[in-house]
């Protein structure tokens with residue numbers, strides 16, 4: 001049995017069945033993606049469009065794969081991402097959300113998206129601070145072609161497990177706070193939080209989706 005298949009089977013023991021495991025395949029060859037598929041994985045995520053498109057093309061016969069875009073996205077590439085990814089986790093600004101909404105309207109699709117937040121200051125990460133997000137909700141609520149489903153966060157490096165758990169829990173609380181405002185187009189039931197180094201903490205704090213690269217493919 002291949003190592004990738006073994007790793008996925010081990011992960012399934014740890015991960016509650018309601019948590020969606022997304023295999024992050026940046027830098028991963030299509031052969032390895034096919035092995036993960038054979039182990040039953042159907043959700044895969046990519047962070048760079050130039051890398052993702054040729055791989056999606058090669059894997060075209062695997063029709064039940066769901067592709068997730070997880071990387072920082074420039075507005076000029078928005079259309080291609082909307083064409084190629086039914087899920088976008090990394091919507092990190094109002095400008096990008098507006099552009100994606102326009103593209104979704106043109107293409108008559110409604111991508112599922114997460115709003116990327118950073119609840120602790122981190123110069124290396126994109127995303128809304130909680131106060132900024134609260135201010136932008138009324139505008140986001142008008143983007144009818146986006147299916148805004150949740151929040152996504154990436155932790156800064158170097159947090160202790162306790163600190164990491166606190167940040168993940170704050171992310172969940174922010175989603176609850178927004179849901180209590182009853183926006184017609186913002187129902188945040190998904191929490192995309194947890195990578196190879198911190199997914200157990202993410203799950204503990206209520207993650208519904210975890211994004212694992214190294215834990216599967218390294």
Ligand SMILES: *Cc1c(COP(=O)(O)O)cnc(C)c1O
Nearest residue numbers: 024047070195196211212213214
């Ligand atoms: C690379 C990446 C991951 C996966 O990271 P690992 O540490 O390899 O699990 C998850 N989310 C995002 C946004 C990434 O860029």
